[in-house]
Amino acid sequence: MAERVAIVTGGTRGIGAAVSRMLKDKGYKVAATYAGNDAAAQKFKAETGIAVYKFDACDFAACQAGVAQIEKDLGPAEVLVNNAGITRDSTMRRLTRDMWDQVIDTNLGSCFNMSKAVWEGMNTRGFGRIVNIGSINGQGGQYGQVNYAAAKSGIHGFTKALAQEGASKGITVNAIAPGYTETDMVAAVPANVLEKIVAKIPVGRLGKADEIARGVMFLIADDAGFITGSTLSINGGQHMY
Ligand code: NDP
Numbered sequence: 008m009a010e011r012v013a014i015v016t017g018g019t020r021g022i023g024a025a026v027s028r029m030l031k032d033k034g035y036k037v038a039a040t041y042a043g044n045d046a047a048a049q050k051f052k053a054e055t056g057i058a059v060y061k062f063d064a065c066d067f068a069a070c071q072a073g074v075a076q077i078e079k080d081l082g083p084a085e086v087l088v089n090n091a092g093i094t095r096d097s098t099m100r101r102l103t104r105d106m107w108d109q110v111i112d113t114n115l116g117s118c119f120n121m122s123k124a125v126w127e128g129m130n131t132r133g134f135g136r137i138v139n140i141g142s143i144n145g146q147g148g149q150y151g152q153v154n155y156a157a158a159k160s161g162i163h164g165f166t167k168a169l170a171q172e173g174a175s176k177g178i179t180v181n182a183i184a185p186g187y188t189e190t191d192m193v194a195a196v197p198a199n200v201l202e203k204i205v206a207k208i209p210v211g212r213l214g215k216a217d218e219i220a221r222g223v224m225f226l227i228a229d230d231a232g233f234i235t236g237s238t239l240s241i242n243g244g245q246h247m248y
Pocket of ligand 1: 017018019020021022023024040041044045047048062063064065090091092093113114140141142143184185186187188189190191192195225229
């Protein structure tokens with residue numbers, strides 16, 4: 008197999024960084040995008056030698072230009088991992104329109120922006136692998152996360168609809184629904200809340216970013232062409248409750 012090119016949004020920190028590293032280890036040419044944390048991105052680049060690209064995944068035009076630049080530098084994108092995500096948690100009473108928009112645009116809008124940028128090329132070449140990072144909270148909802156649960160639930164619908172369009176073209180579109188995973192995002196959750204969450208995880212601990220990345224590798228494999236429109240739950244068994 009010639010080296011395939013993979014793009015990971017939010018690929019410089021947390022789960023995305025683990026995905027980027029694992030892709031590189033498996034021989035992919037990787038582009039890791041990020042939004043604004045230059046220090047983290049430069050550290051990641053220095054440690055891994057992976058190319059990093061700064062553009063806002065919420066910005067449609069920036070995504071088209073960003074992907075064009077990546078393809079010019081590395082070659083046609085054959086794998087896209089839509090991982091960029093944020094939380095702006097609040098109960099409905101305090102949730103603002105701005106918090107709603109930021110979370111919908113970053114988690115869900117970015118999937119459209121980036122998939123659109125790679126879609127024609129994947130169709131023309133007759134091969135593509137798209138993996139969208141959803142969440143257990145998009146499957147079951149979560150107190151104080153109306154915006155995030157809606158965005159992640161939207162990702163699961165987006166995945167199934169786009170998978171139908173790609174199925175006859177050699178393009179698979181799947182989602183992963185991680186449970187609570189040790190990253191900066193979860194570090195922001197208050198300790199007492201986290202304690203209650205961990206108590207509900209059958210394996211009795213948080214997930215590791217590498218454990219989510221492992222699922223991405225499974226779904227993007229060349230011989231995974233029969234798996235499409237699926238959601239893989241990786242959450243220590245929490246989805247059973
Ligand atoms: P982190 O906060 O650790 O990292 C987020 C990454 O996304 C960073 O690289 C960040 O860039 C990037 N990013 C954020 N906004 C944008 C944007 N507008 N444009 C481009 N890049 C952006 O998150 P996690 O690793 O924890 O989460 C990764 C994904 O997994 C998210 O979609 C999240 O919702 C999902 N998830 C996480 C869970 C968890 O427990 N951690 C559980 C379930 C799902 P920068 O460094 O520049 O800020």
